[in-house]
Amino acid sequence: AGSWESLYRVVLLGDPGVGKTSLVNLFAGVPERDVPEPLGEDTYERTLSVDDEETTLLVMDTWEPAPRAQDEENRSHNCCLQVGNAYIIVYSVTDRGSFESASELRIQLRRTRQSENIPIILVGNKTDLVRRREVSVEEGRACAVVFDCKFIETSAALQHNVAELFEGVVRQLRLRRDGS
Numbered sequence: 001a002g003s004w005e006s007l008y009r010v011v012l013l014g015d016p017g018v019g020k021t022s023l024v025n026l027f028a029g030v031p032e033r034d035v036p037e038p039l040g041e042d043t044y045e046r047t048l049s050v051d052d053e054e055t056t057l058l059v060m061d062t063w064e065p066a067p068r069a070q071d072e073e074n075r076s077h078n079c080c081l082q083v084g085n086a087y088i089i090v091y092s093v094t095d096r097g098s099f100e101s102a103s104e105l106r107i108q109l110r111r112t113r114q115s116e117n118i119p120i121i122l123v124g125n126k127t128d129l130v131r132r133r134e135v136s137v138e139e140g141r142a143c144a145v146v147f148d149c150k151f152i153e154t155s156a157a158l159q160h161n162v163a164e165l166f167e168g169v170v171r172q173l174r175l176r177r178d179g180s
């Protein structure tokens with residue numbers, strides 16, 4: 001099988017400051033035999049071996065919220081919502097506003113990619129900031145159930161659950177490829 005068959009584009013979404021760049025840097029920067037190549041600005045490629053099978057993820061960290069909420073014609077905005085084979089929607093557990101934005105992004109994504117069954121992972125980042133937590137793990141989990149996506153809490157600072165997050169993305173992509 002050609003490697004192109006298992007190349008997927010993954011787009012990071014979420015409010016500024018929630019930790020998207022930190023997460024993708026950990027993903028791309030883990031010192032393994034696969035050297036990450038930044039492909040143009042803010043796009044990272046890495047081949048992961050998950051369950052004895054290799055899959056290449058092209059992760060795009062190009063999301064910028066539209067200047068105004070109603071400005072949905074914004075081009076880079078729409079582009080991000082169109083091109084992904086999978087989406088990682090990040091909020092910070094220390095920022096309730098970012099949690100609410102995550103729900104809005106999920107709704108926007110569903111509207112843009114209506115009939116497609118694309119994998120979406122909701123990520124609550126910054127779990128290390130225990131005393132500043134504003135969103136409980138139960139709320140995160142419940143939100144994922146309502147919005148029909150996977151859920152994981154991470155800490156980029158402690159490198160906790162970051163590998164698990166990207167492995168989860170790979171498994172979700174394969175489930176759909178294999179027609180489950």
Ligand code: GDP
Pocket residue numbers: 014015016017018019020021022023125126127128129154155156157158
């Ligand atoms: P982005 O705007 O979503 O790409 O967010 P960044 O990755 O630039 O992170 C914004 C700030 O949050 C930076 O100062 C990071 O060091 C910090 N940050 C990111 N992830 C974590 C985390 O898991 N824990 C803590 N304590 N800080 C984090």
